[in-house]
Amino acid sequence: MLRIKGGRIYDPERNINGQVEDICIQDGKIVASVDEDAPTLDATGLIVFPGGVDVHTHVAGGAINFARAMSPEDHRRAQAFIRTQTTRGGIGGYAPTTFATGYLYAGMGWTTVNEAAVPVLSARHTHEELHDIPVLDKSLLVLMANNEILLDLLDTGEHERAKDVVAWYLWAAKAYGVKAVNPGGVAAWKWGHDAKQLSTPIDGYQRVTPGDIITHLARIVDELHLPHPMHLHCNNLGAPGNVATTLETMERLEGHRAHLAHLQYHAYGGDDWDSMRSAAAQVAEYFNASPHLTTDAGVVLFGDTVTITADGPWQHLLYKLTGRKWGNLDVENETGCGIVPYTYKRTNLVNAVQWAVGLELLLLIDDPWRVFLTTDHPNGACFWRYPEILHLLMCRDFRRECWNTFPDRIKQRIVLPELDREYTLLEIATIISAGPAKALGLNTKGGLAPGKDADLVLYSPNQDVAQMFSHPRYVIKAGQIVVEEGEIRSTPAGREIIFQPGFSPDVESYLRERFEDCYTMSFENYPVEMERVENPLIQSADPSGQS
Amino acid sequence: MTNTPKSPELRVIDHATCTFCGCVCDDIKLHTDGNRVHKAERACVLGKAWFLNHTAERAYPDAIVDGREASLDEAIEVAAELLYQADMPLIYGLSNTTCEAQRECVALADAISGIVDSHTSL
Amino acid sequence: MGGKVTCTLGEVKNRADFIVYWGGNPAECHPRHFTKYTIMQKSRFLPRGRKDRTMVLVDIRETKSVKAADIFLQVRPGKDFELITVLRAMIKDQPVDDSAIAEIGLQRSDLEDLVARMKRAKFGVMFFGMGLSMTRGKHMNSAALLTLAAEMNAFTKFVAMPMRGHGNVTGADVVMRWQTGYPFGVSYHRGYPRYNPGEFSTVDVLVRGDTDCVFVLGADPGATMPQPAIEHLKRVPTIVLDPHVTHTSRLANVHITTAPAGIAAAGTAYRMDEIALPLRPAIDSPYPSDFEVVRRIHEAIRQKPDWRVRSPWIERQLDAAH
Numbered sequence: 008m009l010r011i012k013g014g015r016i017y018d019p020e021r022n023i024n025g026q027v028e029d030i031c032i033q034d035g036k037i038v039a040s041v042d043e044d045a046p047t048l049d050a051t052g053l054i055v056f057p058g059g060v061d062v063h064t065h066v067a068g069g070a071i072n073f074a075r076a077m078s079p080e081d082h083r084r085a086q087a088f089i090r091t092q093t094t095r096g097g098i099g100g101y102a103p104t105t106f107a108t109g110y111l112y113a114g115m116g117w118t119t120v121n122e123a124a125v126p127v128l129s130a131r132h133t134h135e136e137l138h139d140i141p142v143l144d145k146s147l148l149v150l151m152a153n154n155e156i157l158l159d160l161l162d163t164g165e166h167e168r169a170k171d172v173v174a175w176y177l178w179a180a181k182a183y184g185v186k187a188v189n190p191g192g193v194a195a196w197k198w199g200h201d202a203k204q205l206s207t208p209i210d211g212y213q214r215v216t217p218g219d220i221i222t223h224l225a226r227i228v229d230e231l232h233l234p235h236p237m238h239l240h241c242n243n244l245g246a247p248g249n250v251a252t253t254l255e256t257m258e259r260l261e262g263h264r265a266h267l268a269h270l271q272y273h274a275y276g277g278d279d280w281d282s283m284r285s286a287a288a289q290v291a292e293y294f295n296a297s298p299h300l301t302t303d304a305g306v307v308l309f310g311d312t313v314t315i316t317a318d319g320p321w322q323h324l325l326y327k328l329t330g331r332k333w334g335n336l337d338v339e340n341e342t343g344c345g346i347v348p349y350t351y352k353r354t355n356l357v358n359a360v361q362w363a364v365g366l367e368l369l370l371l372i373d374d375p376w377r378v379f380l381t382t383d384h385p386n387g388a389c390f391w392r393y394p395e396i397l398h399l400l401m402c403r404d405f406r407r408e409c410w411n412t413f414p415d416r417i418k419q420r421i422v423l424p425e426l427d428r429e430y431t432l433l434e435i436a437t438i439i440s441a442g443p444a445k446a447l448g449l450n451t452k453g454g455l456a457p458g459k460d461a462d463l464v465l466y467s468p469n470q471d472v473a474q475m476f477s478h479p480r481y482v483i484k485a486g487q488i489v490v491e492e493g494e495i496r497s498t499p500a501g502r503e504i505i506f507q508p509g510f511s512p513d514v515e516s517y518l519r520e521r522f523e524d525c526y527t528m529s530f531e532n533y534p535v536e537m538e539r540v541e542n543p544l545i546q547s548a549d550p551s552g553q554s
Numbered sequence: 555m556t557n558t559p560k561s562p563e564l565r566v567i568d569h570a571t572c573t574f575c576g577c578v579c580d581d582i583k584l585h586t587d588g589n590r591v592h593k594a595e596r597a598c599v600l601g602k603a604w605f606l607n608h609t610a611e612r613a614y615p616d617a618i619v620d621g622r623e624a625s626l627d628e629a630i631e632v633a634a635e636l637l638y639q640a641d642m643p644l645i646y647g648l649s650n651t652t653c654e655a656q657r658e659c660v661a662l663a664d665a666i667s668g669i670v671d672s673h674t675s676l
Numbered sequence: 677m678g679g680k681v682t683c684t685l686g687e688v689k690n691r692a693d694f695i696v697y698w699g700g701n702p703a704e705c706h707p708r709h710f711t712k713y714t715i716m717q718k719s720r721f722l723p724r725g726r727k728d729r730t731m732v733l734v735d736i737r738e739t740k741s742v743k744a745a746d747i748f749l750q751v752r753p754g755k756d757f758e759l760i761t762v763l764r765a766m767i768k769d770q771p772v773d774d775s776a777i778a779e780i781g782l783q784r785s786d787l788e789d790l791v792a793r794m795k796r797a798k799f800g801v802m803f804f805g806m807g808l809s810m811t812r813g814k815h816m817n818s819a820a821l822l823t824l825a826a827e828m829n830a831f832t833k834f835v836a837m838p839m840r841g842h843g844n845v846t847g848a849d850v851v852m853r854w855q856t857g858y859p860f861g862v863s864y865h866r867g868y869p870r871y872n873p874g875e876f877s878t879v880d881v882l883v884r885g886d887t888d889c890v891f892v893l894g895a896d897p898g899a900t901m902p903q904p905a906i907e908h909l910k911r912v913p914t915i916v917l918d919p920h921v922t923h924t925s926r927l928a929n930v931h932i933t934t935a936p937a938g939i940a941a942a943g944t945a946y947r948m949d950e951i952a953l954p955l956r957p958a959i960d961s962p963y964p965s966d967f968e969v970v971r972r973i974h975e976a977i978r979q980k981p982d983w984r985v986r987s988p989w990i991e992r993q994l995d996a997a998h
Contacts, residue, residue, distance in 0.1 A: 067854075069950060072850060072853050072854050073680075075853045075854065075857050075858075076849075076853050076858075076859055077679060077680075078857075079857070079858060079871055082857040082858065082869075082871070083870075083871075087866070087867075087868035088868055089866070089867035089868050090664050090665070090667075090864070090867045090868070092982060095661070095664055095855075096664045096856075096864055096867055096868040096869055097855075097856075097857075097868065097869070098856070098857040098868060098869055100857075102857070103857075104854060104855060104856060104857045104869070105854045105855060106855070128684065128951060129950075129951065129952070131944070131952040131953075131954070132850065132946075132950070132951075132952040135653065135657075135854075135944070135952065136854045139657070139854060139855060197687065197691060197799075197833070198691075198798060198799070198833055199829065199832060199833040323829060326826070327830075332679035333679045333681060333826055334679050334680050334681070334682075335680075335681040335682065335683075335826075335835070336682055336683060336684075337682075337683035337684065337687045337835065338683070338684050338686075338687070339683070339684045339685070339686025339687045339689070339690060340686060340690070343683075346679075524719070524720065525686060525689075525690055525719070525720070526686050527684070527685045527686040527689055527712065527713055528580050528947075528951060528953060529569040529580045529581050531568070531569040532569050532571070532580050532953055532954055536954065565958070567956050567957075567958045569956065570938075570955075570956040570958060571938055571945060571953045571954065571955050571956060572938065573843040573844050573937060573938040573945045573955070574843060575705065575706050575841050575842075575843070576706065576839060576840035576841050576842070576843075576845070576846060576947065576948035577706050577708055577709055577712065577713070577947065577948065578844075578945055578946070578947035578948070578951075578953055579708055579712060580953045580954075581712075584956075584958040586958040586959055588959055588960045589959060589960070590959060591939070591958050591959060598707035598708045599707060600707060601707075601708075604939075605939060605958070608919065608936045608939045608940065608959065609959065610940065610959045610960050610961050610962060612962050613920075614920065614921050614933045615933065616932070616933055616963065617930065617931060617932045617933065618921070618925065618928075618930070618931040619929065619930050620929055620930075626932065626964065626969075629930050629931075629932045630932070630969065630972050630973055630976055631976060632929070632930050633891070633915045633930045633932070633973050633976075634973050634976035634977045634980075636889050636913040636915060636929065636930070637889055637891060637915070637973065637977060638977050638980050639889070640887075640888045640889030640913070641888050642865070642886060642887050642888050642889075643887065643888070643889040643890070643891060644878065644881055644882075644887040644889070644890045644891065645890075645891045645893070646878045646890060646891070646892050646893075646895060646897065647892050647893045647894040647895030647897075648844075648845070648847075648848035648893060648894050648895070649842040649843045649844060649845040649848065649894045649895050650842070650843040650844065650894040650895070650936075650937060651843075651844060651893055651894035651937050651966045651967075652844065652847075652937045652938075652941060652942075652943025652944055652945065652955065652965070652966065652967060653844065653847040653850075653851055653943060653944040653945065653946065653952070654943040654944065654965075654967040655893065655894070655937070655943070655965065655966035655967040655970055656844075656847055656848050656851040656852075657851050657855065658967055658970040658971050658974060659891075659893060659970055660851060660852060660855045660856060660862075661855075661974060662891075662970060662973065662974045662977070663862070663864050664855075664864050665974060665977060665978070666864075666977060667864045667865050667866075667867060668863075668864055668865075668891075669861075669862065669863045669864070669865075669876050669878075669881060669887070670852065670856075670862050670864070671860050671861050671862070671876065671877055671878045671881075672845055672848035672849065672852070672859075672860045673842045673845045673848070673895060674845060674848065674849055674859060674860040674861075675860045675861045675873060675877035675878055675879070676810075676877075676878075676879065676900075
């Protein structure tokens with residue numbers, strides 16, 4: 008039991024914009040009132056936000072663990088987490104260890120994260136890692152848009168069976184939702200190719216095109232009533248002129264819900280690297296008129312990081328462009344992944360345009376309930392640099408300071424200098440918490456009303472916005488104080504949020520035969536056992552479920 | 555502790571996993587009475603030897619401390635004290651064991667500020 | 677690790693029409709590798725199975741695996757790195773001296789044929805074993821082979837994979853990476869993970885006599901390590917967890933018998949391609965699992981006074997209380 012007294016509340020859902028109100032907490036939930044003699048936390052003068060929700064990040068599983076192995080030189084210089092009585096030893100940097108990931112996120116007030124790209128085949132591994140990320144509640148999305156069993160069904164137009172297969176995979180992985188990465192392109196990468204045209208059949212298939220995958224998978228996700236729409240990484244990521252593909256992708260959704268991941272990487276004009284320019288205005292205009300869509304920014308910040316994505320062909324290109332280390336891991340029947348360390352430089356035209364586009368999208372998309380803060384961690388920058396981005400969004404002058412250092416030829420390729428918008432605190436609370444919680448369908452997250460999970464963060468007001476957001480005064484998770492003045496005080500285990508749609512029981516016998524053709528493990532050993540999942544919170548589409 | 559008599563009932567465990575080599579085949583069919591594996595179908599010659607050579611017999615003492623038989627509880631106490639007193643403990647091996655034990659070994663190394671290392675370093 | 681272009685074993689089963697085993701003897705060391713994952717499998721893309729695939733074996737001697745190979749290249753001992761380097765040059769059509777090829781012990785025509793086949797392949801894979809990674813050149817050989825595989829992607833699809841042995845050693849790599857950031861040889865002396873093979877790797881630590889207590893689990897260094905390392909094991913308190921009383925147990929102060937993983941103890945193990953698999957134990961061991969014993973030792977240590985730094989928050993609470 009706890010009463011948080013006298014804080015200035017920012018709760019976008021109820022449009023509470025800095026009014027002073029008490030918040031009462033009991034049994035991990037926010038409640039209308041607690042006993043008079045409940046312990047009190049004096050929050051006078053403090054800013055109170057719902058805990059941060061990251062809609063798109065890569066924190067656990069085969070890909071980030073591959074990146075950890077590839078980055079010993081970064082670990083050596085990264086922030087060290089020294090073991091204490093409450094915390095495990097660990098390392099920060101661009102691919103933090105699992106324990107450090109929990110401390111870093113919680114340390115800046117984020118309490119829920121969505122791991123956005125998991126092959127079902129490595130779901131067991133991913134759950135083991137998620138178990139070792141303390142404090143946070145977690146969900147994961149499984150990769151579906153290059154699954155060859157599914158592509159075969161789409162090729163022959165067997166929509167109902169495809170739907171059952173998706174539902175079965177979600178059940179097997181103990182996942183929360185569906186991710187589509189470069190639809191068809193990763194399957195083509197298995198032969199060293201890519202899929203750049205939405206209307207051209209994929210390598211090795213008669214009919215099915217990337218566009219078909221987008222339409223059908225979005226429809227399947229809607230028909231299965233998944234709380235989170237299809238989470239889509241469009242084709243042609245990172246390529247100059249890819250705005251055409253992105254706009255065509257939004258068309259091909261045919262009105263189905265979708266979440267467009269890291270939109271910054273998909274909003275470029277120009278014809279080649281030399282003529283690349285921002286197309287944020289075009290993308291934002293279409294997006295603003297498409298209320299069935301949400302997106303996250305995928306902001307780029309200058310500095311060192313490592314890029315990891317299921318988009319294998321793109322990573323091969325990046326390896327050829329940079330000549331740096333290259334990791335690639337193709338996963339049988341399902342997907343692939345590529346890992347390349349990368350340094351974003353302000354003197355590099357392409358990087359400077361990328362930096363601007365991420366911010367432009369956040370400023371040009373007018374509804375903060377539909378665009379969220381991410382860096383596609385660790386691709387654009389590490390998640391622990393979010394406070395820098397909040398500073399850029401809230402302060403036009405700081406933005407000018409940054410783009411003023413660019414050469415003139417870059418300024419002509421971006422629209423950022425024309426944008427005067429400055430985010431308010433309530434809008435910030437929307438893009439970092441209330442909005443992503445709503446887009447994920449996590450009804451108990453992202454708000455401060457009674458009934459919500461008692462995940463919240465208290466900041467001391469500070470002119471220095473980045474300082475304020477990177478050093479919360481308190482962070483509370485499920486009613487427990489986990490961070491106090493930037494230090495980890497307790498490390499309760501988090502929960503894993505799982506969604507289990509129903510499927511026809513005969514799908515197993517259908518799948519078993521296909522599975523034995525193209526996989527190398529036993530079908531019986533493939534589904535993750537529910538008892539392996541840390542504190543599962545199971546939702547289902549069944550009205551009798553907890554959904 | 556005494557060796558309690560096992561039920562002689564035969565069980566078949568399908569889709570069992572062999573951890574002898576890096577192939578980690580998980581399609582093995584084990585025929586067992588709980589005391590020993592009688593048959594390991596689909597296992598290779600190495601895997602068969604691996605499964606058939608382990609039994610539930612109490613072939614060794616629960617623990618040995620300084621050359622004499624000891625109880626598990628005593629051995630755990632002595633081990634904990636040795637590791638606790640050490641300035642630079644080393645945890646080594648981690649091959650023929652489960653990931654659950656490996657995770658606990660890394661946690662132990664963290665707790666005692668030691669080194670943790672596997673066969674990979676050889 | 678410098679980078680690695682790899683895949684899960686199912687990709688090899690489904691697609692690989694060109695398979696190289698380098699410095700390994702799968703016929704005897706990984707007996708089901710051929711039949712379950714590589715050359716013998718039929719797939720939708722390789723419907724005739726073995727007939728649709730070419731298998732090359734590179735080794736310093738004829739092993740039982742030669743019988744399975746279409747092409748056997750016998751490299752002179754200690755010249756693997758040189759052969760890889762020559763291949764890296766030849767795939768890029770760079771000139772290679774006859775003397776460089778003669779030194780390896782092979783013919784130019786053999787190598788030209790190999791390069792042509794590699795480039796013609798639709799999906800090539802190179803598996804490398806301890807014959808490559810544990811002989812002269814060691815990790816530099818592995819790095820060179822991984823680079824060759826990466827560079828082959830300029831021409832066609834190519835991947836590489838180490839043939840890991842030793843049961844669940846892959847699991848140890850994977851677990852250590854997510855918990856410490858590094859795959860092995862990790863020191864927590866400063867309270868956070870640090871990595872330095874040669875400094876924190878076991879043989880070096882033992883031979884230098886740096887450690888004052890050794891805890892061994894899932895290995896038998898007393899049977900496999902160099903004598904100076906074993907001498908130090910004898911000098912310091914040693915604790916062994918094993919299903920058998922091993923060579924190391926006989927040198928140890930404490931031996932605890934545990935249930936064998938996967939036979940009597942449940943849990944997880946990782947395959948060489950880092951796929952996690954559940955273990956289904958078949959016998960009812962009278963002994964506890966490794967996990968259970970390590971957990972209890974850890975718990976017993978936790979009961980002792982903590983001599984390490986407290987969290988600053990706890991320090992402040994203690995100060996405030998006084």
